[in-house]
Amino acid sequence: MSHAKTPHVVDARYMEPPGPFVATMEMLDTLQVGEKMLLLLFREPFPLYKVLRQNGHAYESELLPDGTFEILISR
Amino acid sequence: MQAMLAFENAPPFSAPLRFFLSAPLFAVLAGLLVAFEGPDIFASRWTPGALAATHLITIGFMLQIMLGALIQILPVVAGASLQRPLAVARVVNVGLSAGALLLAAGFLSGRPALLGSAAFILGLTMLLFLAVTVTALIGVPSTSPTIRGIKFALFGLLAAVGLGIVLALTLAYGWSFPMVALADLHAAWGLGGWAGVLLAAMAYVVVPMFQLTPGYPARASWWFPGFMLAMLLLWSAGLLADWPLLARLGQLGCALAGIAFAGLTLRLQGKRRRARPDTTYRYWQMGLTAAIFALFLLSAAAIWPAAADLDGWALIVGVLLIAGGFIPFIAGMLYKIVPFLSWMHLQNCGQAKVPAPAMNKMLSELGMHRQMLAYAAALALLLAAIIFPAGLARPAGLAFAAANGWLCLNLAGAALRYRQHRADIEAKLAARLSTP
Numbered sequence: 384m385s386h387a388k389t390p391h392v393v394d395a396r397y398m399e400p401p402g403p404f405v406a407t408m409e410m411l412d413t414l415q416v417g418e419k420m421l422l423l424l425f426r427e428p429f430p431l432y433k434v435l436r437q438n439g440h441a442y443e444s445e446l447l448p449d450g451t452f453e454i455l456i457s458r
Numbered sequence: 459m460q461a462m463l464a465f466e467n468a469p470p471f472s473a474p475l476r477f478f479l480s481a482p483l484f485a486v487l488a489g490l491l492v493a494f495e496g497p498d499i500f501a502s503r504w505t506p507g508a509l510a511a512t513h514l515i516t517i518g519f520m521l522q523i524m525l526g527a528l529i530q531i532l533p534v535v536a537g538a539s540l541q542r543p544l545a546v547a548r549v550v551n552v553g554l555s556a557g558a559l560l561l562a563a564g565f566l567s568g569r570p571a572l573l574g575s576a577a578f579i580l581g582l583t584m585l586l587f588l589a590v591t592v593t594a595l596i597g598v599p600s601t602s603p604t605i606r607g608i609k610f611a612l613f614g615l616l617a618a619v620g621l622g623i624v625l626a627l628t629l630a631y632g633w634s635f636p637m638v639a640l641a642d643l644h645a646a647w648g649l650g651g652w653a654g655v656l657l658a659a660m661a662y663v664v665v666p667m668f669q670l671t672p673g674y675p676a677r678a679s680w681w682f683p684g685f686m687l688a689m690l691l692l693w694s695a696g697l698l699a700d701w702p703l704l705a706r707l708g709q710l711g712c713a714l715a716g717i718a719f720a721g722l723t724l725r726l727q728g729k730r731r732r733a734r735p736d737t738t739y740r741y742w743q744m745g746l747t748a749a750i751f752a753l754f755l756l757s758a759a760a761i762w763p764a765a766a767d768l769d770g771w772a773l774i775v776g777v778l779l780i781a782g783g784f785i786p787f788i789a790g791m792l793y794k795i796v797p798f799l800s801w802m803h804l805q806n807c808g809q810a811k812v813p814a815p816a817m818n819k820m821l822s823e824l825g826m827h828r829q830m831l832a833y834a835a836a837l838a839l840l841l842a843a844i845i846f847p848a849g850l851a852r853p854a855g856l857a858f859a860a861a862n863g864w865l866c867l868n869l870a871g872a873a874l875r876y877r878q879h880r881a882d883i884e885a886k887l888a889a890r891l892s893t894p
Binding site for chain 1: 535601663666674676677679802805
C-alpha cells in the first residue's frame, strides 16, 4: 500500500493488538535514515509514541473525518 | 527488545485485577438481596431494597470496574500515568467496597450513621481518585475524542458524587432538599454524564480494536461528550429552577444522543471484519439493544411526562439501562481486557525469550458464551419480575446472582491461569540463565 505522504505505509486499522505495534517496528527497521513511514489506526497509539521518542524518531499525527489517525513517523 | 518497551509504563496487573474480581461479587449480593426481599422490592424505585440493590450494582460493580479500567488504560489511550497506581488502586478498591456496603446497609436499615459513614467514605475515595486522575491529565492535550471524553466524564463523575453525598446526608439527617428532583439529577449525571460518556470514550478505542470494526466518525465522537454535558446542564437548570419544559428538553437531548451513539455502534458492528461473532460482540449487541429501548422510554417520558407515572415504568427503564445496557457492555469488555492484559504482562515477563500463551488460552470462549446466556436469561427474568413480581422476583434475583457469580468464576479462572503461566515462564527463564 502506498500513500501521497510516503510509499511506506502500515494500514493497521483492522489489526488486533499487538499487530500494529509489531508491524510498525518491523517497517521502521527497514527504512533508511531520513525516510518516513505512515501508520494508519483508529486510535492514538501512546505506548508506541513513547517508544518512538525513546528511540529518537519524530512523529506527527492527524485525525481524519472517518476516525483514522494518520501517524507520520521519521526514521 | 523494542517491543518490550511498550509495556514498561503499564501499571501492575494486580492494580485493575482487584477491581475486576471484586466487582461481580457486588452484583451477586444485589441478586441475593432481590431474592431475599422478594416481590416487595419491585413496588417502586424508592423501596429501601431497590435503592440498596441499585447502588450495590452502580457503585460496587460498575464504578469499581470503570475506575479499575481507567487506572490501567489512561497510559494507553491518553499517555497519562497515575502516580503510584497500585497504592491508588488498593485504597480506591477498599473505599468503594466499604462505601457500597455501608450505603446498601444504610438504605436497608435507615440508620443515619450508616448513610453518613457511606457518604464520608465514598466522598473521600472519589476525591482521591479524581485528584490523582486530574493531576495525571493536566497538560495532556485533547488530541483524540477519547481523551476529551474522559475529561468530560470525570466532570460528570464529580457532579454525580456531589449530588449523591447531598442525597445520602439529606436522607440521613432530614435536610430540606427536594429529594426526587435531586435523585433524578444524580441518576442522570451518574448514568449519562459519567458512565455514558466514559463508555463512549472507551468505545471509540475498544470497539474498532477488539471487534475489528471501522472507526467512529471524528466529528460525531468529538461532539458527543460536550452535547451530553450541555443537555445535562439544561436538565439540571430546569429541575432546580422549576422550569419543566427546560428539564424535559435536556432529558430528551440526553436520550436522543444516547440512541444515536448506540445506533452508530450497531452500524459499525455490522461492518466488522471479524468473521465469527464472539461473546464480547454478543454482549454488546444485547447491551446496545436494551439501552436503545431504555432511552426510547426516557424520550417518551420527556415528551409525555405522565408516562413516567405508569406502574413499573421507572423500574423498567432502570433495569433495561443498568442490567440490560451497562452490565453487558462491561462484562463484554472484561472478556477482552482480562485476557489481553494477562497476555501483555506474560509477554513482558518472558522478556522476549519465553513466549506468552495465546490470548484465547486465558479464557474459554465456550465458558464465556454460556455465562452470557445465563446472564441473558437472568435479565429476561428481571424484566418479567417487574410485571409479575409475585412469582418471579425471587427466581430473578437468584438467576442474576448466579450469572454474576459465573462471571466472577470465569475471571478468577483467567487470573489463576495467568499466575500458573507466569510461574512457568519464570521457571523457564531461570533454567535458561542457569544453563552454561
